Structure formats: structure tokens, C-alpha cells
Amino acid sequence: MSHIVAQRYEILRHVGKGGMQDVFLAKDHLLQCEVALKTPQAGQVLRRFSQSAIIAAKVNHHNVAKTLDYFEDEGKAYLIEEYVPGRTLEKVIEEFGAVDPHLGARVFLHLAKGVAASHYVDVIHRDLKPSNIIVGPGVNLHQLKITDFGIATFTKEVLDEAAKDGGDLTNSTSGTIKGALPYMAPEMMFRSPGDHPGKSTDIWSLGALMFRVLTGDYPFGVYLEAAVNVKTGQRAAWPGFMTSNPQYKILSEQLQLIVESCLQSDLKARPTAGELVRSLSDLCFICGDRYEGELLNLIQNGYSGFVMGGDGLQSFFSMESIYGLQKPSNERRRVCYSRFPGSPHFRGHPMVVMR
Numbered sequence: 001m002s003h004i005v006a007q008r009y010e011i012l013r014h015v016g017k018g019g020m021q022d023v024f025l026a027k028d029h030l031l032q033c034e035v036a037l038k039t040p041q042a043g044q045v046l047r048r049f050s051q052s053a054i055i056a057a058k059v060n061h062h063n064v065a066k067t068l069d070y071f072e073d074e075g076k077a078y079l080i081e082e083y084v085p086g087r088t089l090e091k092v093i094e095e096f097g098a099v100d101p102h103l104g105a106r107v108f109l110h111l112a113k114g115v116a117a118s119h120y121v122d123v124i125h126r127d128l129k130p131s132n133i134i135v136g137p138g139v140n141l142h143q144l145k146i147t148d149f150g151i152a153t154f155t156k157e158v159l160d161e162a163a164k165d166g167g168d169l170t171n172s173t174s175g176t177i178k179g180a181l182p183y184m185a186p187e188m189m190f191r192s193p194g195d196h197p198g199k200s201t202d203i204w205s206l207g208a209l210m211f212r213v214l215t216g217d218y219p220f221g222v223y224l225e226a227a228v229n230v231k232t233g234q235r236a237a238w239p240g241f242m243t244s245n246p247q248y249k250i251l252s253e254q255l256q257l258i259v260e261s262c263l264q265s266d267l268k269a270r271p272t273a274g275e276l277v278r279s280l281s282d283l284c285f286i287c288g289d290r291y292e293g294e295l296l297n298l299i300q301n302g303y304s305g306f307v308m309g310g311d312g313l314q315s316f317f318s319m320e321s322i323y324g325l326q327k328p329s330n331e332r333r334r335v336c337y338s339r340f341p342g343s344p345h346f347r348g349h350p351m352v353v354m355r
Contacts, residue, residue: 004029006073009037009080017041025083035068036081036147053079056149058121063114065134065147084145086137089213090130096336098216100323100350101242101251103141105285108210108255110144112280115206116273118149119199125149128205129183130212139290139336181226182218183208186265189227200267203276207262214255215239219263235263241325248323248350254283286350288338291315293348295333307335307348315339315348326353 003011009026015036016023026037053070060066069080089107093099099107111133118125125132127148136143181189185204187197211219219236220229229235242252258279264270271279291309298305304318305328315337319327326332328351337351 005037005078006071009035009078011037021079026080028080034083036065036083038079038081040077050077055123059118059123059149061114061117063110063145064117064149065145067149081147082145084134084136084143084147086135086143088131089133089135089144089209092135092141093130093213093216095354096216096352097326097355098239098241098324098352099213100352101214101248101255102286102338102350103290103352104210104214105251105255105280105283106287107141107144107213108206108258109277109280111146111206111209112273112276114146115202116277118146119202119273123149124199125202125205126188127180128202128209129180130209139292141290181224182212182220182222184226184230186230187267189230199273200270203262203270203273206273206276207259210255210259211236211263214242214252214259233265239325241323245320245323247320251283251285286338288340290336290338292354293335293337295328295330295335298328306345307337307351309339313339313346315346316342317348317351321349321351323350323352326355328353 005011005026008030009028012025012027012034014022015025021038021040024037024039026035027033028035050070050072053067056067057070065084066082067079068082069078071078071080111128115125115128125146125148128146132146132148134145134147135141183205185197185201187195188201191197208219211217215236215238217236217239218226220226220234221236238256242256243249258271258276261269261271262276291311293307293309293315296306296308296314302319304316307315307317307328309315317337321337322328328335332353334354335348335351336354337348339346339348341347
């Protein structure tokens, strides 16, 4: 049986759970649309939850899930956010393994634009990670939105509470903090009491996040391993497959340089979000539609082959168009690709074998 909150929002089903909140799909009976209804989990600090909603409501950008409302009903706090159907970027990484640099550059640009819009109105996310980014259904990734700006200040309070004993967040047992560590800037991990890390923390997180998108790997590891490696400067190397193929080498190297600029220990050496947007906008990358298909057969001793798209159209491809370590085979038939006019078939490029 459904439950109506504040005589307006009908809770339809539970759709997600984070370290600090539960997320429900709800129907707004006033505006006749679906929304995301979020409420803090039991035991979380609420003192600044309403203030954070007011702050986050200032952010208005296509790549940020819009904060729509905040209210309290029967002693409980509720945050209403734009509902974005789809799945998290974390799930996309699990599907792709490593996203090719053309699609990766587009994802990076969208994220940088969303963060730039946030920083423009002095809102800092502080918890950027793949699980806080929602992408639309399918493999296009055109619709991409950063979520949880609505708990930006709330997150700060949780981090402040965890850091009150000496400032080292790595000692915390909080699931929220453990999940954030692989993407957390060093000034957040090891800050001194009274320090208030600013916008550059989001830039570091963007760099760490994009390292994972482009390689499928964590730049510094996970949990306490990440903290140790960040402190000692031990970062995973860029995988050879990013630059071994001449068709991807130049763009991959350009993206690597931009990611490296984000992962600078010196805060002043990191670009601003606006500078990131300009650097990424200057790159030349394919931004056409993506399709999901299945391998039909290989020809020319496995040097090339054909895939069938979900729309029933065939595309020819060569192995030189495959990005990453995985090659299409009878065991790995599912692929994501762009396609271009050709005769007698479309030409598939770039192409990624999906898990």
C-alpha cells in the first residue's frame, strides 16, 4: 500500500540506499510528475540538512539533478530531487570495464560542466564518486546528472564529526567515508582541525573518478589502501592499452594530462572547474550516438567482423577499432559502438567489448 507524505508526495517504491540516506521513487500529485524523495537514515545529524537543501537549490544545470523541495513532516526530514531514470556511473563502469576515450571525454566534459555550475554559486559537492552520478538508460550516456548536491553541506557536517579527533578521516568506520576514500582529496583525508577544504577537493575527485572511468581501475586503491597511497603518492600507472592503439593514442594522452592536472597534491596547481570545461571543450572527440550490439561473425582470420545492432542494422568493424584488452569472440559477443555510413554496411568505430 502506497504512502503519501505532506499530502502531496506518494511514495511508490524504494530505489536506493546510500551511506546517509534512503531514496524513494515518488509521485508529485501537485505537478503530476515523478520525483526522487530522499530522507536521512536513522542516527544521521540533521542540524544542517535544511540549510544544505537551500544551498543546493541554487545549482541549476542540465548535468546536475535539481533540488526541488525540502520539508519536514511528522518529525521526519525530506528532500525532493529531480528523478533521473537509469543507473549509476558505477554500474556503467562495471558493464564497460574501461570506457573508450571518445565516450570518456564526453562524460568528463558533462561532469566538469555540472561541477562548474555548482562552484559558480559556491556549492561544493564533497562526495563526487561514480555512485553519485546517474546516467540514462542504454549505452549513449547522453543524459548524465550529478546527484546529492542536496546533501553537500550535510556531508560536510558528517565529515567534520568524523574528523574531530585529529582530522584523519581514515580512522572512521563510516560507510559513507569508506566509500568516498578512493576519490577523496588528500586535504580532506588528512586535514588539520579547523581546516575547510574548498572547491579544489571536487577537482581531485573528478580526476580520480575519470581515472576509473578510462581504465576500469582505482587510481589509489580502495578503503585504507587508498589513503596510504594518496599520502605516499603511489598511484596506479596508466594501462598500456590506452595508447598502444594509434587510433586512440592522441586523445588518450590528452585526457591523461587533464586527469593528472586534477590529481595534483598542490591545490593551486589544480585547474578550476571552468578551466577543466575549456580544456575538455578543446579536445576533438566523437560524440555521435552509441549502439549496443552483438557479434555476428569474424572474418579475415579474426582481423575484422560484423555486429548486429539492436535495431537490426549490421555494421562492419576491424579489430583496430576495438578499445581495451577485451576482443570480441564467441564468449564475449556484446559490444558498444558508434557507427558511420559505409557500403555495403555501416562502419563501427569506436567499439568496446562489454562485460
